[in-house]
Structure formats: C-alpha cells, structure tokens
Amino acid sequence: MAELSKVAMVATMGLIAALLSPTAMSLEPSFISMVTDDAQLPDGLSYDFHAESCPNLENMVREAVQAAIAKDVGVVAGLLRILFHDCFPQGCDASLLLTGANSELKMPQNGGLRQSALDLIESIRATVHRACGPTVSCADITTLATKQAIMQSGVPGYDLPLGRKDSLAPATFQQVGILPGPDFRIDQLVKTFADRGFDKVELAALSGAHTIGKASCGSFKNRAGENADFVLRLQGLCARMPNRLQDLDVDTPNTFDHKYYKNLQAKKGVLVTDMALNNDDKTREWVNNFAGNQGWFFGTFSNTMSKLSKLQGKPVTVGEIRNNCFRVNNGKKETLDLIVAEGIVPSA
Known part of the structure; x- marks a missing residue:
C-alpha cells in the first residue's frame, strides 16, 4: 500500500450517524491515551505499515467499499458509527466486532448498528487475507474502510496510521458506557x-x-426546542410509525455536506445532542462557521478523524490478527498465552 503513506484529510464521527441508542450511563472514563502531536504515533503504528506485506491493500478496500455503496448508500453512515463506537471506549481495536456472551454488540449503546456495514468489514478481511495472508487486522480494515467511505462521499482523505492488532476481548460495559447518548x-x-x-x-x-x-x-422521543412545528412533526410521524427511521439531516440526508449545520441554525436538529451544540457559545460559533464554509468543515472533520484513529487503549502490540472479525483465534498459542497473562476470557 505504497500510496497510504501520508494522505491528507477527511472524516467521521462523534455520537455517530445511524440509529443512536438510549442515553449512555454517566460513568468515569477508563484510561486511554491520546496523541497530541501528529509526528508522534503510538508504538507499532506507521503510515506505510502494510506497504511491503500487502501492497494492494488500499485498492482492495476501495473497490469493496465502492461496490457496497452502489448497493446501499447507508453503509457510509454505518461504517462511521461502527468506527466511532469501536474507537471511543478503549481505542481502535475491533473489540466492537466480537460476538459472544459479553459482546459490545449486545449493549444498548450499540443498538441498531448496520449489519451490512459489519458484514462488509468481514468480507474485506476475507479478500485481503486471501491475497496477502493474515497480515492485516480487522481494526486496520475498519479504519481503512471508513476512510474510503468518506472519501467516496466527496470528502478529501486524511492521515491514517496502520499496524493495529485486534483486541482479544470486548470492551467492558463500563467502558462502552462512556459513549455519548x-x-x-x-x-x-x-x-x-x-x-x-x-x-x-x-x-x-x-x-x-x-x-x-x-x-x-426512541433516540429523539424527548426532543424539545424552539422550533415547535418541527418537533411536533417529528413526534407525529413517530406516533403513526413508531418503527420508522428519521433522517438526521432533513435537507440532504444522503449527501456528505455542511447542510447539517444549516439545519441547526434553523432549529431543525433531530437529536437533543444536535441542538445542544447551539447552547454553548464556542460550539455555536463553530456551527455557524461550518454552516458558512463547507471546506472549513471538511478540513476540520478530516483532522479530527485522523486524531480519532490514533486513540489507543492497550499497546497496539497486544492482541492478534483475527482470522474472522467476529471471533478471536481460539487455539492459537500466542493468543492463549496473552489470554492467560491478562486474565481475558475470549468471546464465543
């Protein structure tokens, strides 16, 4: 993946795009390290990590994401939410993807994650491993697929370090509870x-x-605000169709642009958290800036996405490269050694 050295700029998300879950519990955050200098990456990560072992990695990911978007544009929002919900609790380690008794997928904060986006990540892993062997983690594939989805939505690329290992166990309920509701x-x-x-x-x-x-x-049942007509319309639609899904951007829902901020200015934010951005002088200032300048939004979003991708919990050298994104490599000696050393019980 020679091209993947230092690409500049793009995208994604906080509270993130699809089907948000019930209000998260107010818990003290677990330890997680942050990178404050772009020149200083977590140990084990680099921008050209797979350049020799899997030189066609970026093309394989790009083609798979392009085909998926052609079938279902919603996969972009799905990938964004998966990435944010994976990285925020304990770093970008694909712990969210694990199934089993203690799976993060069963926790209320992760309700409604898009299955087609989850399946896409595993499908890309299978393609990449057939071509290059088990050299690329599900964590790296998730970050790469999300970046490609954003770029194919019209936003420039951003710096993305690679070389992560996959987590040996899900994040705890307390860690997942940090996610904003x-x-x-x-x-x-x-x-x-x-x-x-x-x-x-x-x-x-x-x-x-x-x-x-x-x-x-259910994500906006407590919505109240200055635009009474808008809120009443949302509530009326949900009363008639309680299982419906509401576009978060009521103007251009399938286009990655800055209209979301214009909607906030018009008091047409769907979620309580959306309209909350207007309740603080500093965040309101940036709502106005981004509403007035899409390029400014894209650039800031890209830089912030690059920062999100560097969130790290355990050292990236701790873990494995999964042979299936949805389960740990049971029986693999190095995996078992780590499990015993850390007292981790793998998911089924």
Missing part, C-alpha cells in the same frame, strides 16, 4: 469528548457526521 446536555458532551482529548471545535466537527444516517424514534 442522544439526550446528552452540552456540558455532558463537552466533558465526554474532553475525557478523550477532543476540544469543543472537534466535538462540533465530529457531530457533522450526522449529515448522513438515520435515527430511531
């Missing part, structure tokens, strides 16, 4: 993102991922 107040949002090293500008930028994707009626 759709009813969070602005002070809760600011603290939650600050605990992961993101400032108010980056919070406003990542929220822009809501320019695509949908939310369930």
